[in-house]
Amino acid sequence: MDADFDAIVVGAGPAGSVAAYSLAVAGLNVLMIERGTAPGSKNVTGGRLYAHALERVIPGFAGEAPLERLVTRETITFLTDESAVSVDVASDKLLKTPSYTVLRAEFDAWLAARAEAAGATLVTSIRADEPILEGGKVVGVRCGEDSMGASVVIAADGANSLIAQKAGLRRELDPSEMATGVKCVLELPRGVIEERFNLDEGGGAAHLYVGECTKGMPGGGFLYTNKESLSIGLVVQAAALARSPHRLVDLVEDFRLHPRLGALVKDGRLVEYSAHLIPEAGLAGMASPVADGLLVVGDAAGLVLNTGYTLRGMDFAMASGAAAAEAVIEAAKVGNFSKAGLGSYVDKLNRSFVMRDLRTFKKAPRFLHNKRIYSDYPGLVEDVATHVFAVDGSPRLPLRKVAARAVGAHGGLRQLAKDGWRGMTSL
Amino acid sequence: MTRMSIEERLAADKHVVDEGTPHIVVDVAACATCTPQDCACVKACPAGLFKAQGDTVTFDYAGCLECGTCRIVCFKKAIAWNHPEGGFGVEYRYG
16 A cells, blocks of 8 residues: 555554654645544543643743643542541742643644644544554554555544444553543632632642542542633543442542542532543553554553552653654654564653653552552541541540551551551652 | 532533444343343443333433443443443533
């Protein structure tokens, strides 16, 4: 089959658009195929974007991109039926490594438009059905009746990547390695958000919740402030959910209505309800990202890192898109789009934060499967915290006894020490 | 604040349903070997589109959020899953 394009990028999310942008800037002839009516219309984030990866590709992007709020407060909360015990970080130091809350419909459309402005061609409302193989090499994609040829195909088609699977690079997804994210966008006036979350004008809050919200299942809750809305929702391991007595549709509503969240989300009008899969296996879940004529980037390659206190996908997606583009540009110079010719993609990933961080935290996914984190330890923290503040004239226990009693009631010291050590060596 | 049913929540979304072609097809025979109350799809579908009703699980693809959870959790591998045709399905305006 003839190559109509130097590269076809399947999916105009962050990974695909960064790849297409970088290729177009280098003068290559690029086609982006998006199945939604517009880029972003199929995409969901919790959401927060760590800025560093896109900053390297489009310096100063924050000045023009449709971002919601600069995150100025980070809060992690242990949640039980009745109680919330939080660590709240507000510091100018957070601003040295900026991150922004985002909504993807607008953001992805902007990024894809940047790729178009650089010279890439975007087609929307077209589903790429499968890679076309000739002699074991990917030479294009089939979209319904149409076939389009390219020297290289970049699969940026997200967590469910059917392109990577059909090309034999990705095995069936395992529910213990995937989480389902579900989100409500609640509309609220700008000033109300800033007042409730104690934010300066334009500042943003990122809240993570551990415990009751997932009924002890691996996962957590999130609450992000946008300009004029809140993004609130849950991420729960799919395998745990499948065997639980609970329905996710109920859990997400329980969380929104949790008494400790009431004052934050009150009167927020639901304007969207969304869901998405998240590949959470880290290094172990990675697809093989390169084959003859094919590169796999972003969620499609399983490039997501969950440490419990950060959940990163978009910065990995963008960095992998940029690395894939560089590899294609090098391959184009010598006209070799074989697996070996495109192999520098893997070297570039290995040298970048993408693989370095995935390797550093390779034990994190297993550690985070430990149900005690979600079922026992929030209760332990609650017991200590609520006891120390309870004064009613009855004789008080010293802190060491309060702590010892709480530890005893929630798994014991031996277990806590073991889990603590595992946490220290995994996270 | 009042609890919202899943139908009320889905009504906030924009969907363009491909009436002719379901993008998710359930193998009814394989599905029937599951106990409806224990079905993974019933628990995990964030849109509540799989419903345990008596001895069976009913499913409607209209309202699907296209996450792919049903595809990976089904104990019986009874779900043939694809993205909807281009331009159809959920259309996120916030995301």
